[in-house]
Amino acid sequence: MNCSDVLNNAIRIGLVILLVLASINVAASIETYDFDDPELEARFQKLTAELRCPKCQNQNLADSDSDLSKDLKRIVYEKVKNGESDAQILSFMKERYGEFILFNPELNQSNAFLWAGPIIFLALALIFFLRWYSKNRVNEDD
Amino acid sequence: MHAEFGNYLLVLAFIVSVSLSILPMYGSFTGNQFLTRTAKPLTVIFFVALLASFICLVYAFYIDDFTIRYVAQHSNSLLPNRYKFSAVWGAHEGSFLLWVLIMSGWMIAVALVGKNLPALSYSRILSVLGMIACGFISFLLFTSNPFERTLPFFPIDGSDLNPLLQDFGLIIHPPLLYMGYVGFAVSFAFAVTGLIEGEWTSTWARWTRPWTIAAWSCLTLGIMLGSWWAYYELGWGGWWFWDPSENASFLPWLSGTALMHSLAVTDKRNSFKGWTLALSLSTFSLSLLGTFLIRSGVLTSVHSFTNDPERGRFILMFLAIVVGSALLLFLTRSGRVKTKVDFNILSKDMFLLLNNVLFVSATFIVLFGTLYPLIAEVFGKKMSVGAPYFNAIFPIPMVILFALLGVGPLLNWKKHNLSKLKKPLLSIAVIAVALSLLSTWLMGDFYLWVLVGLSLSLWVAISSFYHLNLMTRYKKTLAGKLKSLTLTNIGMTSAHIGVVITLAGIVLTSFYSIEKDLRMAVGESKELAGYTFNMAEVKDLRKENYQATQVTFEVFQNGEKLFELKPEKRFYLAGRQIMTEADIDAGFTRDLYVALGESLDSTGKVWSVRIYVKSFMRWVWLGALFMGFGGFIAMFDKRYRKLRSKNASKIVAEA
Amino acid sequence: MEQKSHLVRNIIVVLTFVAVVIAFYILVGQDKTKLPSQLIDREIPKFQVEDLLKPGQFRTEADFLGKITLLNVWASWCPSCYVEHPYWKEYAKNKDLTLVGLNYRDTKPKALKFLAEQGNFFAWNLFDKNGRLGIDFGVYGAPETFIIDRAGKVRYRHVGVVTPEVYNNTILPLIEKIKKGF
Numbered sequence: 001m002n003c004s005d006v007l008n009n010a011i012r013i014g015l016v017i018l019l020v021l022a023s024i025n026v027a028a029s030i031e032t033y034d035f036d037d038p039e040l041e042a043r044f045q046k047l048t049a050e051l052r053c054p055k056c057q058n059q060n061l062a063d064s065d066s067d068l069s070k071d072l073k074r075i076v077y078e079k080v081k082n083g084e085s086d087a088q089i090l091s092f093m094k095e096r097y098g099e100f101i102l103f104n105p106e107l108n109q110s111n112a113f114l115w116a117g118p119i120i121f122l123a124l125a126l127i128f129f130l131r132w133y134s135k136n137r138v139n140e141d142d
Numbered sequence: 143m144h145a146e147f148g149n150y151l152l153v154l155a156f157i158v159s160v161s162l163s164i165l166p167m168y169g170s171f172t173g174n175q176f177l178t179r180t181a182k183p184l185t186v187i188f189f190v191a192l193l194a195s196f197i198c199l200v201y202a203f204y205i206d207d208f209t210i211r212y213v214a215q216h217s218n219s220l221l222p223n224r225y226k227f228s229a230v231w232g233a234h235e236g237s238f239l240l241w242v243l244i245m246s247g248w249m250i251a252v253a254l255v256g257k258n259l260p261a262l263s264y265s266r267i268l269s270v271l272g273m274i275a276c277g278f279i280s281f282l283l284f285t286s287n288p289f290e291r292t293l294p295f296f297p298i299d300g301s302d303l304n305p306l307l308q309d310f311g312l313i314i315h316p317p318l319l320y321m322g323y324v325g326f327a328v329s330f331a332f333a334v335t336g337l338i339e340g341e342w343t344s345t346w347a348r349w350t351r352p353w354t355i356a357a358w359s360c361l362t363l364g365i366m367l368g369s370w371w372a373y374y375e376l377g378w379g380g381w382w383f384w385d386p387s388e389n390a391s392f393l394p395w396l397s398g399t400a401l402m403h404s405l406a407v408t409d410k411r412n413s414f415k416g417w418t419l420a421l422s423l424s425t426f427s428l429s430l431l432g433t434f435l436i437r438s439g440v441l442t443s444v445h446s447f448t449n450d451p452e453r454g455r456f457i458l459m460f461l462a463i464v465v466g467s468a469l470l471l472f473l474t475r476s477g478r479v480k481t482k483v484d485f486n487i488l489s490k491d492m493f494l495l496l497n498n499v500l501f502v503s504a505t506f507i508v509l510f511g512t513l514y515p516l517i518a519e520v521f522g523k524k525m526s527v528g529a530p531y532f533n534a535i536f537p538i539p540m541v542i543l544f545a546l547l548g549v550g551p552l553l554n555w556k557k558h559n560l561s562k563l564k565k566p567l568l569s570i571a572v573i574a575v576a577l578s579l580l581s582t583w584l585m586g587d588f589y590l591w592v593l594v595g596l597s598l599s600l601w602v603a604i605s606s607f608y609h610l611n612l613m614t615r616y617k618k619t620l621a622g623k624l625k626s627l628t629l630t631n632i633g634m635t636s637a638h639i640g641v642v643i644t645l646a647g648i649v650l651t652s653f654y655s656i657e658k659d660l661r662m663a664v665g666e667s668k669e670l671a672g673y674t675f676n677m678a679e680v681k682d683l684r685k686e687n688y689q690a691t692q693v694t695f696e697v698f699q700n701g702e703k704l705f706e707l708k709p710e711k712r713f714y715l716a717g718r719q720i721m722t723e724a725d726i727d728a729g730f731t732r733d734l735y736v737a738l739g740e741s742l743d744s745t746g747k748v749w750s751v752r753i754y755v756k757s758f759m760r761w762v763w764l765g766a767l768f769m770g771f772g773g774f775i776a777m778f779d780k781r782y783r784k785l786r787s788k789n790a791s792k793i794v795a796e797a
Numbered sequence: 798m799e800q801k802s803h804l805v806r807n808i809i810v811v812l813t814f815v816a817v818v819i820a821f822y823i824l825v826g827q828d829k830t831k832l833p834s835q836l837i838d839r840e841i842p843k844f845q846v847e848d849l850l851k852p853g854q855f856r857t858e859a860d861f862l863g864k865i866t867l868l869n870v871w872a873s874w875c876p877s878c879y880v881e882h883p884y885w886k887e888y889a890k891n892k893d894l895t896l897v898g899l900n901y902r903d904t905k906p907k908a909l910k911f912l913a914e915q916g917n918f919f920a921w922n923l924f925d926k927n928g929r930l931g932i933d934f935g936v937y938g939a940p941e942t943f944i945i946d947r948a949g950k951v952r953y954r955h956v957g958v959v960t961p962e963v964y965n966n967t968i969l970p971l972i973e974k975i976k977k978g979f
Contacts (some may be wrong), residue, residue, distance in 0.1 A: 031741070032661040038456045045657060052526050054832060054937040057442050058385050060528070063378040067902060068937055071928045096935040098835050103528025114514050114527065118507040118535050122500075129499045133492075136483040440821065442829045454825035462818045469814060473807045516824055524833055 033077045044080045047089060048073055050104045053096045145210050148198030155191040155246075156185050156446035162272030166265035181265040181272075185253040188275065189246040195255045196243045199288055200230050208322035209296040209635040210289040218716040228313040229303040234437065234453075235288035237316055242278045244317065245324045249275065252328055252353070259349065263335055272329040279462040285453045305688070311371030315364060318393060322361020327396055328353040328532070329401065334468060335417045337475040342415050347408035350422065352777040354405060355633075358398045359773030365391050366766035377722040377737040378538035378543035379657065379754045381762060384532040386441040389512040390432030393505055395572040397425040400501035408496050411555060413483075416476045417498065423472055427465045428505070434461050438514065438663060447617040456752035486557040493550030500539045500546075507535050537591075544645065547638060548605040566608060583652055585757075591696035595649030599642035606635050633776025640768025647761025654757035659739070664747040671755040673734060674698040678706070680746055687714045690723070693749060695736055697727070707736045709751075819942040834954035835935050841949055842933035849900050849908060849922035855924055861897075861949045865975055867968070868965075869919070869959070870899045870931060873907040875939040881958040885918035888964060893972050898922035901931045901939050944968060946975045 035041035045062065051072065053064035061069045061076070072093070079089045093101045105111050162184040169177025199212075200361040203226045208214040216236070217229045231237040249271045257262055282288075332350045336342035368391065373381040382388060401421040408418045435441050438454025485491035511527045518525050548570065552563060578596035582588055613631060614623035656671050679694040690712040696702045712724040724737040732755055739750030830921065836842075841858050848854040869885070871878040889896050894973075898919035900908045912922070925931050934943065937956075944953040954972055955963055 032659050032742075034661075044868070050528070050530055052528065058383075060823075063376070063380065068928070068932075071902075071932060074625055094835075094837060096932060097524070098833060098935075099525040099936065100832055101526070103526050104530035105525060105527055110523075114511075114531075115535075117510055118503070119538065120504050121510070122503040122539055125499050125503050125506075129495065133483060133487075133495075138482065200803050434821070439829065440824050451826040455822065458818065458821050458825060466814060466818075469810065473810060519824065519827075520820060555824075 033073070035081075040080050043086065044077060047076050047080070047086060050102065051076070051090075051093055052101050052103050054101055060103060144198045144201050144205065145289045145291060147727060148195045148202070149287070151191045151195035151198065152279065152283055152287070152289070155188055155195065155242075156283055158191060159272050159276035159279055159453070162188060163269055163270075163276050166272075167269040170262045170265050170269075178262065178265045181268040182572070183252050184272070185246075185249050185268050185592035188272070189250040192239075192243045192246045196230075196239055199236060199239060199274055200227060202289075203227065203230050206300065208298070208300050209291055210288070211290045213293045214292055214297050214300045216300065216303050218300040218687065221300075221303055221308070222686050224313065225303060225308045228307070230302045230426045231316050232307045232312065235286045237281075237320075238278075238286050238437075240317065241324060242282055244320045244620050245271075245275050245278055245327065248321075248325055248328055248357075251284060252331075256349075263339065266335045266338060267331045270334045271327060274327050274331070274464060275651050277464065278785055281453070281456050281460060285450070295737050299716065302687070302714065305712065305714045305717065305719050305721045306375055308687075308714075309371065311367060311375060315367040315371055317364075318360050318367060318532050319364030320708050322357050322359075322398075323391070323394060323433070324363050325353065325357025325360055326398060326426040326429050328357065329422045330468070333422035334471060337419065337471045340475055342419060344409055344412035344415075347405050347415075347418060348782060351375045351402075351405045351409055352779075352782045354398065354402055354422075355773045355777040358395070358402055359770045359777070360771065361391065361395050361398065363767055363770040365395060366763050366770070369766075370763050373759075374724060374726055377724045377752075379655075379724075379735050379756065381651075381751070381759070384511075386443040386512055387436050390436050392508055393432055393512075394425050395507065396501055396505040397428050400498045400505070401425050403494050403497050403501075407491055411491060413491070414495070419476055421498070421502075423465075423468045425461050426606030427461075427468065428465060428656060430457075430461045430510075434458055435512070441512065484556065486558055488553060488558045490550060490553045490558075492554060493546055496546055496604045497543065497550065500543045504536065504539045504543075507539070508532070511535070525678050541594065541598065544602055544642070547641075548598075548601040551609050551634065551638070552605065552788060567605070570604045570608060570707065571601060574598075585650075587653075592649050592653050595645055598644040602642045603639055605712045606638050610635055628781070629779040630781065633772040633774075633779070636772030636775060637769045640765040640770075640772060640773075643761050643768060644763075647758050647763075650763065651756055655759075656755045658753050660751050660753065661742060662749055662751045668753070670753055671732075672699060673704075673755065675707075675736070675753060677749070677751070680749075683710070687716060688714045690720075691738075691741070691746065693738055693751075695725075697734060699778040707734065709736045709738045711738045711741075728760055730760060768780070832935075832937060832957055833871055834951065836907050836943070836951040837954070838950055838952070841943075841945060841951055842930075844930050844933065846923045846925055846930050849898070849905070849924040850912075850917075851921075856921065858949060860921075861945050863947055864895050865947060865972055866895045866897050866943075866945040868897045868899055868934075868945060870901045870934070870936050870939050870941040871911075872901045872903045872944075873911040873941045874903065878911075878940050879915065881940050882915040882918075884961065884964070886916060887961075889918040891969075891972075893976060895920050899925055899930065899934075899936075901925050901936060902928040904964070944971055944975075947958060 033041075033044060035044065040126070041073075046064035049060050051061045053059045053061055053066055053069045053072075055066055055068055056064045061073050075092075076089055079092070084092075090102060105114055107115060162181065165177045165184070166181035169175070169180070202210050202213050203217050204223070206213070206217065206219045206226075208217075212233070212235045216233045217226055221229065229236075231240040248269065252271065253665045255269055256267070259267070329350045332346060332353070333342070336346045368388070372383070373379065401418070404414055404418045404421050407414050420677075432655050434454065434457045436443060438457060439450070440454060511532055514527045515525055549563075549567065552567075575593075575597045577600050578593050581596055582592050585592070610623075610627070610631070617623045617626050658668070658670055660668055662668060662675075662677045664677055664680055667674050669675075671796075674697070676696040676698065677693060678696050681692045681694070683690040683692050690710040692708050692710045695707045695709075697707060705727055707725040709725040709729060712721040712723055713719075714721060722737050722739075724735055726736075727734040735754035735756055737752045739752060742750055743746040805874055841861060843858050845855050845857050867888070869881075871882070885896060888894065896919045898921070899916075900922050902925070904910075904926075908922075908924070923930065928936075934941075935954075940958060942955045942959050943951050946952050952975065953967070955967070959968070
């Protein structure tokens with residue numbers, strides 16, 4: 001790389017950073033979603049907390065203020081109000097953005113290892129420990 | 143000038159660390175007294191060089207030297223001075239310089255305090271620490287040099303520190319957190335030296351204990367501050383997201399907690415040496431792994447550093463060398479350390495070991511959940527593992543752990559006769575459950591998890607006080623009772639009470655907090671959980687480096703005005719970023735939290751507003767304070783001091 | 798005997814460690830922000846959306862049948878779209894390919910201004926004002942580009958600017974493949 005390349009790159013990077021910064025809004029977003037039924041509101045809050053904003057680093061829809069999150073939240077809001085079930089809403093999202101959008105991984109065969117792994121580990125750890133104990137136990141009561 | 147000087151000092155520190163990794167170690171094996179004794183002076187030079195280098199960077203921020211790339215990218219002439227200071231560690235390069243500085247701080251502490259260690263071990267420990275420091279500093283010099291210049295085309299002004307980080311929390315959170323992360327390097331170095339010498343005895347455990355406790359306490363407080371910062375600064379009212387960066391700090395914490403308990407067994411009973419060694423090695427390895435995960439961008443995290451594969455590969459190679467050699471050393475050397483199993487099921491030994499099994503399982507759960515998306519990616523699947531997963535799995539080992547914690551401290555080493563304990567334990571359990579039932583009834587809604595969490599909290603808390611009482615039963619006065627307790631006992635009780643305060647806080651705030659997104663106009667009032675929030679006034683502010691719109695909410699309860707909350711929407715001038723600044727009234731039983739959304743009409747008098755009533759929020763961090771301070775008390779126990787004042791080599795002979 | 802089992806254990810532990818390090822090494826360089834499309838080898842969603850330049854004329858999924866389409870998601874607020882747009886002039890010369898634009902989450906005046914200033918190389922443009930069609934396509938950021946075959950099935954999705962490199966190395970071979978009937 002020669003000098004002008006470096007400079008060009010620097011300018012380009014600088015421009016991109018500027019444009020990105022101009023469009024970023026780091027603050028938490030709050031739009032209002034009115035519910036008459038507190039149960040629906042609770043479901044809405046739970047769903048938006050369990051759905052991941054597809055374009056953010058690692059944020060759920062509730063906390064994110066990207067435009068896409070706002071759109072998706074609006075969709076969740078409408079669907080909750082229209083009486084769709086949680087499962088329907090989650091599968092709507094999954095069809096479009098894949099399992100990536102689900103912060104709560106589905107309990108199914110392909111995720112069996114994920115869900116069972118820690119429990120198997122815990123059980124094995126306890127079993128091995130107790131077996132080791134009973135095998136190596138030496139009685140030297142005084 | 144200062145930039146070059148700072149850079150030279152880094153190079154000097156690098157050379158010193160290389161010498162420190164080689165000379166004393168070589169000397170200790172060849173019997174060269176002179177080389178062996180270089181450990182201390184080299185450590186001192188290393189520390190001084192880094193400190194001076196760090197001051198150079200601070201100075202560069204102070205005078206707004208935008209010819210330095212790092213300063214230009216993370217500061218601004220409008221930035222208030224206190225934030226110019228904390229901006230030094232506001233991003234990758236500077237924070238890593240701080241990291242290395244803290245590493246050298248631990249090293250000099252070992253060099254000064256550990257004078258009474260056997261001369262050879264002393265030099266070897268410092269030498270091992272030197273090797274680790276050498277890796278860190280070469281990472282800094284070769285991939286992340288904070289003193290790099292932007293010459294010849296330097297900007298007139300800097301692009302500013304991320305507004306999220308312009309905050310008191312950032313001034314203290316990273317230093318404490320890093321003290322925890324890096325502090326485990328000390329127990330790592332002790333373990334490695336012990337393995338090299340092949341003679342890891344209970345004396346070694348006693349030497350390691352205060353260092354481990356110190357690092358653990360710093361990490362505890364560091365994590366707590368991070369959680370608190372996220373809560374008030376991000377405006378989401380959340381305090382733990384199970385984000386990879388949080389998990390990265392939680393992993394060494396969990397493993398370090400296991401280590402502290404295992405060290406107690408090895409110290410008191412001279413057993414489980416292999417296990418304790420393994421934990422010493424893995425705790426610091428997890429610190430390194432966390433560093434790698436966060437700084438390489440392998441995992442996407444809310445607060446990730448800029449992703450640079452070069453850096454990631456460098457840390458990975460460093461990690462592979464450090465962890466790999468520790469692993470090899472452990473596999474080939476630890477076989478000599480044999481353990482005698484001579485305790486009953488009902489004994490302190492057993493309960494401490496179960497604590498270890500459970501903490502290791504908890505560590506595994508967090509590690510597994512954090513890395514699972516990467517595992518899935520290797521198999522071509524893109525997925526997320528988030529808070530709901532951890533919230534479902536993590537409590538499993540924790541419930542068992544807290545149940546055992548109510549009994550463990552009461553037991554004797556080796557064996558215990560249950561008959562004396564049966565009655566008091568049963569009454570404690572009954573009282574705990576009864577009180578929890580009463581409190582859930584008082585709180586209104588019933589949740590099983592709240593009942594379980596509160597019962598466990600009370601179970602441990604009452605049992606802790608019972609334990610204190612039992613230990614001091616022969617003393618009549620309170621002063622006498624207090625005097626008869628060792629610092630270890632006070633520290634331990636404080637930490638145990640702390641962890642259940644946190645537990646109670648977690649369950650209560652998770653289940654009884656209320657959140658509302660509202661549309662409000664000036665003059666309008668809304669009621670939430672018995673509080674009336676009246677939107678009184680909208681006002682524009684102009685501060686040093688931002689403009690803000692401030693909305694005043696008057697909070698009433700039973701018609702009486704309690705106080706005002708003034709959340710802001712800020713516009714930071716240099717970075718052109720918009721930020722929400724929540725306002726919080728913190729209370730012992732609840733926090734009132736108001737954050738502004740967006741202005742909903744052109745007059746600026748109508749806003750979307752998010753209001754939280756967070757039950758028992760403070761308890762989560764209050765408990766962590768108890769834990770951290772408990773640690774700081776325990777590390778000053780006479781038990782460790784005695785050891786130092788005696789002739790150390792004599793102790794080795796005794797053991 | 799015990800020595801031997803220890804050796805085996807040690808070798809397994811070391812090999813596992815090495816495997817983990819290698820796996821991490823491979824993962825380090827990868828872009829974590831790219832999401833795979835859920836529509837690959839599936840038909841595009843059903844929709845009815847107004848044409849950006851011909852108000853009153855509605856387009857549907859049927860308009861994608863019988864030809865190979867490159868659907869580009871763009872917006873006037875998207876910085877990279879300005880970088881990408883000049884390339885379409887070149888790619889439009891490819892007679893095998895119909896370029897279609899999807900104006901995503903934009904306002905009409907701004908979108909029209911964008912096309913007026915940057916040129917319009919698309920056969921037609923969908924006007925997805927509120928972003929609903931984008932969501933049906935699984936769009937998470939502009940620019941994105943879909944290659945849709947004659948049967949209306951999505952064959953490929955690219956996130957980010959379609960540079961000549963992407964075009965020559967990925968899209969052209971794919972078009973050849975589709976033409977051959979795969």
